[in-house]
Each structure stands twice: as C-alpha cells, then as structure tokens.
Amino acid sequence: xxxxxxxxxxKIYILAxxxxxxxxxxxxxxxxxxxxGLIINWFIEGLTERNFKKKxxxxxxxxxxxxxxLIFFLHIIGLIYTSDFNxxxxxxxxxxxxxxxxxxxxxxxxLSKKEINFVISAFIAAVTxxxxxxxxxxFTHVINDIRETSRFxxxxxxxxxxCLVVVLVLYYLFxxxxxxxxxxxxxxxxxxxxxxxxxxxxxxxxxxxxxxILLLFFLIKTIFSSAAPxxxxxxxxxxxxxxxxxxxxxAGAVKEYYHKNLIDFSKLETHTSQxxxxxxxxxxxxxxxxxxxxxxxxxxxxxxxWAKRSTYNFNGNxxxxxxxxxxxxxxxxxxxxxxxxxxxxxxxxAEIVAIEKGITSVSFxxxxxxxxxxxxILGEYENYMIDGNANGLSVMQKMEFIKASLGIIKEHFIFGxxxxxxxxxxxxxxEKTHSLLKPENRWRSHNQYLSFFVAxxxxxxxxxxxxxFYPPLKLGTFKDYRYLAFFIIIIISMLTEDTIETQVGVxxxxxxxxxxxxxxxxxx
Numbered sequence: 001x002x003x004x005x006x007x008x009x010x011k012i013y014i015l016a017x018x019x020x021x022x023x024x025x026x027x028x029x030x031x032x033x034x035x036x037g038l039i040i041n042w043f044i045e046g047l048t049e050r051n052f053k054k055k056x057x058x059x060x061x062x063x064x065x066x067x068x069x070l071i072f073f074l075h076i077i078g079l080i081y082t083s084d085f086n087x088x089x090x091x092x093x094x095x096x097x098x099x100x101x102x103x104x105x106x107x108x109x110x111l112s113k114k115e116i117n118f119v120i121s122a123f124i125a126a127v128t129x130x131x132x133x134x135x136x137x138x139f140t141h142v143i144n145d146i147r148e149t150s151r152f153x154x155x156x157x158x159x160x161x162x163c164l165v166v167v168l169v170l171y172y173l174f175x176x177x178x179x180x181x182x183x184x185x186x187x188x189x190x191x192x193x194x195x196x197x198x199x200x201x202x203x204x205x206x207x208x209x210x211x212x213i214l215l216l217f218f219l220i221k222t223i224f225s226s227a228a229p230x231x232x233x234x235x236x237x238x239x240x241x242x243x244x245x246x247x248x249x250x251a252g253a254v255k256e257y258y259h260k261n262l263i264d265f266s267k268l269e270t271h272t273s274q275x276x277x278x279x280x281x282x283x284x285x286x287x288x289x290x291x292x293x294x295x296x297x298x299x300x301x302x303x304x305x306w307a308k309r310s311t312y313n314f315n316g317n318x319x320x321x322x323x324x325x326x327x328x329x330x331x332x333x334x335x336x337x338x339x340x341x342x343x344x345x346x347x348x349x350a351e352i353v354a355i356e357k358g359i360t361s362v363s364f365x366x367x368x369x370x371x372x373x374x375x376x377i378l379g380e381y382e383n384y385m386i387d388g389n390a391n392g393l394s395v396m397q398k399m400e401f402i403k404a405s406l407g408i409i410k411e412h413f414i415f416g417x418x419x420x421x422x423x424x425x426x427x428x429x430x431e432k433t434h435s436l437l438k439p440e441n442r443w444r445s446h447n448q449y450l451s452f453f454v455a456x457x458x459x460x461x462x463x464x465x466x467x468x469f470y471p472p473l474k475l476g477t478f479k480d481y482r483y484l485a486f487f488i489i490i491i492i493s494m495l496t497e498d499t500i501e502t503q504v505g506v507x508x509x510x511x512x513x514x515x516x517x518x519x520x521x522x523x524x
Contacts, residue, residue: 009045014115021123025130025161026152042104055107064471065106071467072098074460078419088420094503097510106518127165131198153504156497159207166195167485210492253374261290272298272340289334289361296338305344309352320358320392327360334361389436398446404429405450416457448494471517483516
C-alpha cells in the first residue's frame with residue numbers, strides 16, 4: 001500500500017530540488033540532505049508503486065542519461081589499475097551526483113514550466129543572498145586575500161554560480177510568459193547591476209571573463225542567426241566596442257604597472273634620521289608599485305622597530321612562508337616609504353597584520369580592483385621569470401601544474417594512472433623534475449580536461465568529452481538559452497579549474513545538467 005500519493009511524491013521531489021538549488025552557494029550539509037531526500041523519495045515511490053523495474057528500464061533506455069553517467073562509471077573502471085583505494089573511494093563518493101541526479105531526474109515525471117521556474121528561483125534567491133553576506137563581510141573585516149570574502153564555498157565555484165544567475169535573470173527578463181509579475185521583472189535590472197558590480201568589486205577574473213565570452217558568443221550568434229539587419233549591425237558594433245574598450249583598459253593597466261618612479265642615484269642620502277647608514281643597491285631596478293625596492297634600507301632599524309610592532313621574528317617567515325623582512329621591505333617600498341624605523345612608524349596596525357600574512361604591496365592590502373588584479377598577475381610573471389620559483393604566485397603555479405600534468409600524460413597516455421593514483425602520480429612527477437614548488441604547493445592540474453587525461457588516459461578523455469557533448473546534441477537542449485549558457489560556463493571553467501573534483505562543483509554541474517537535459521518536457 002502506498003502511504004503517499006503520486007502527487008505528494010512529486011511535491012516532495014520539487015521541494016528537494018529547490019532545497020538542493022538553494023544549498024549550492026551555502027552548505028555542503030544541506031546539499032547532502034537534499035540529495036538524500038531525492039533518493040529516499042525516489043526509492044519509496046518505486047518500492048510502494050512497484051515500478052523499480054520500469055524506472056531502471058527507462059533509465060537504461062535513455063541513452064543521453066546513460067552516456068552522461070559514463071563519467072561516474074569511468075571512475076569505477078579506473079579502480080582496476082589503481083593502488084590508492086582510500087583516495088579512489090573518496091573520489092567516487094564525491095562523484096556520486098553524476099549518477100544519482102540523472103538517475104532520479106530522468107526517471108521522474110518531468111517538471112512543468114512553473115515548477116522548473118520555482119526551482120530556478122530558489123537558486124537565484126540563494127546566490128543573491130550569499131552575495132549580500134559576502135559584501136557585508138568584505139566591508140566589516142580586514143581582507144588580505146580577496147578569496148576570503150567567499151564565506152561558504154570556493155570563490156571560483158561561487159563566481160560560476162553568479163554568472164549563471166546573470167544569464168537566468170536576463171533570460172526571464174526578456175522571455176515572455178515565464179515571469180508575469182511586473183514587480184519581479186522591474187527588480188531584474190537592479191539585480192543585474194548588483195551582480196555585475198559584485199563581480200568587479202571582488203575582482204573575479206574568472207566570472208568577468210566568462211560573462212565577456214558569453215556576451216561575445218551570443219552577439220556572434222545573433223549576427224549569423226538573426227534575420228533583422230538592425231540586430232546584426234548592432235551586435236557587430238557592440239563586439240567592436242568591447243574589443244576596443246578591453247584593449248584600452250588592459251593596455252592602460254599594463255602601462256601603469258611598468259611605470260617606475262626612478263631616482264637619481266648620485267643624490268641618495270647616506271644616513272637615516274637616527275644616524276644609521278643606509279644600504280643602497282644601485283644595480284637593481286626592481287620595483288614594487290613603481291617604487292625602487294633596494295634603496296634606503298637600514299636592517300638594524302627595521303629589526304628593532306619591527307620587534308615593537310609584531311610578535312613575528314624579523315629573521316623568520318610570514319604566513320606564506322616568505323622571509324618576513326623581505327615582505328616588509330617590499331611593502332614599505334610599495335608605499336614609497338624608506339625601509340627604516342620611520343617607515344615602520346607610518347604603518348597602521350592593520351598593515352602590520354597584512355605583512356605578517358605575506359602581503360607584499362599596499363595595492364593588495366587596499367580594496368582590490370580589476371586593474372590591481374592585472375598588476376598582481378604581471379608582478380607574479382616578473383618574479384617567476386627571475387628565478388623560476390612559482391611559490392606563492394597563484395597564476396604561475398598553475399603553469400607548473402600544467403607542466404606536471406603533461407609529464408604524467410606522456411608516460412601514461414593510453415589508460416592514465418587510475419582513479420586513486422592521481423595524487424601519487426603528481427607527487428612523483430614533481431620529485432622527478434626537481435620542482436621548486438614547496439610540498440604544500442604541489443597541487444593537481446587545475447584543469448579538468450588534463451585531470452581526466454591524467455587519471456584515465458586518452459581513452460577516458462574521449463569518453464569524458466563524449467559524455468559532455470552527446471546528451472545536449474542528441475536532445476537538442478542547446479536550443480534552450482539557459483542550458484547553452486550554463487554549458488559554456490562549465491566548459492570554460494574547466495580550462496582553469498578542476499570544476500567537478502569537489503562536492504560543490506560536481507553537484508552544481510550534475511544538478512543543472514540533469515535538470516535541463518532530463519528534468520523538463522522535451523519534444524524530442
């Protein structure tokens with residue numbers, strides 16, 4: 001006897017989907033609870049109505065759903081030639097949504113337009129609330145690393161969600177019939193302005209880049225698909241304007257970074273106000289924020305004054321494991337201060353804490369902008385080119401990750417290293433190449449495509465790409481602008497991140513893919 005009617009099961013299903021959508025920017029725990037609720041409801045419904053057999057037949061007859069789930073089964077096959085089963089089973093547990101969500105959603109009654117809008121609205125509301133919380137934290141705390149402002153999940157995953165919300169809001173703003181409330185639609189422009197401001201305020205290079213690519217893609221699509229000349233001409237003008245604006249902005253940031261406030265070495269003062277002799281390295285033109293670093297240095301005064309302001313040992317390391325005296329010298333240079341007792345006296349307590357945490361420039365201590373982020377990347381590149389040491393340089397470290405990945409792929413081209421041996425393979429590769437990266441910085445690919453190539457070889461890589469593209473091509477889902485934009489967001493993010501190697505990332509991908517591919521009525 002069925003204790004719950006089919007309508008009740010369907011309502012529970014919708015609520016669980018909405019909870020899952022709302023949990024993505026907030027909580028790993030509620031993400032797990034929502035998925036647990038989905039599978040329990042699906043199980044009870046199948047048990048009481050005795051339609052388990054039909055559910056599984058429906059699933060295996062749904063080729064796009066099965067092929068989508070091949071990513072999960074790839075990890076199962078990879079157990080055959082792995083040695084670290086502890087890591088392998090942990091990885092498989094994280095990847096369960098790649099099987100669970102398409103299985104449940106593809107074998108459950110599809111959602112109506114009203115129902116799917118309800119689920120998506122829960123996601124939009126949750127991401128918006130999360131941005132408000134992050135902004136409050138940003139303005140009420142000292143931020144030494146902009147990534148700290150993402151209070152609940154990875155700042156990269158959060159930026160991907162914001163990009164999707166921007167797309168969804170635009171879709172509902174212009175799509176007739178989906179949202180009939182004039183009050184809600186009138187709030188959409190304000191929400192768009194806020195989300196875009198948030199991305200720029202928090203210097204989300206990933207989010208801003210993805211939105212720019214999305215805009216470019218849809219403008220190009222309009223040029224080739226629109227029958228109205230005004231739209232084609234307008235799109236062309238916008239594309240040209242985007243390229244011109246981007247060039248001017250980036251060129252200006254680069255020019256500003258390389259501007260150096262040079263001084264006449266023949267007029268350098270020799271002693272501090274306390275009578276101690278300065279050290280000047282006139283052979284170095286290295287700068288921080290445009291100011292020469294290795295002039296006007298009195299280490300004795302720095303050591304004595306530093307001891308009055310900080311408990312960190314002047315001859316020790318900061319929180320980034322850098323020599324703290326050099327972090328201090330660079331920071332003082334960035335402010336145009338001399339590296340002596342007077343220079344330290346001009347620093348606030350908050351700046352002392354920032355130096356202890358490894359901040360080398362006032363540009364990174366101050367509230368960040370996109371221009372300052374460009375400066376940071378240029379600074380990383382300069383430092384990397386000096387000695388090849390990428391430690392503490394986020395962008396340059398990724399270059400080292402790619403080198404290590406390609407080295408592993410070369411040796412394990414056909415089948416990869418297996419589900420559980422990825423970390424072992426990277427550790428061995430770094431040791432083999434005598435990498436300058438410190439052990440705590442020797443990470444994986446930070447590129448989802450390379451990660452699959454490392455783990456499963458060229459065969460697994462082909463399967464992975466097939467599972468990405470076949471379902472939407474077969475079902476014609478690329479015609480849905482919401483899914484098309486989501487798909488672009490995902491495949492771009494995979495170039496610079498292991499997007500589906502974390503619980504939040506894999507659930508985000510599996511959930512919206514399954515929802516758009518298998519969770520709505522599709523004429524095909």
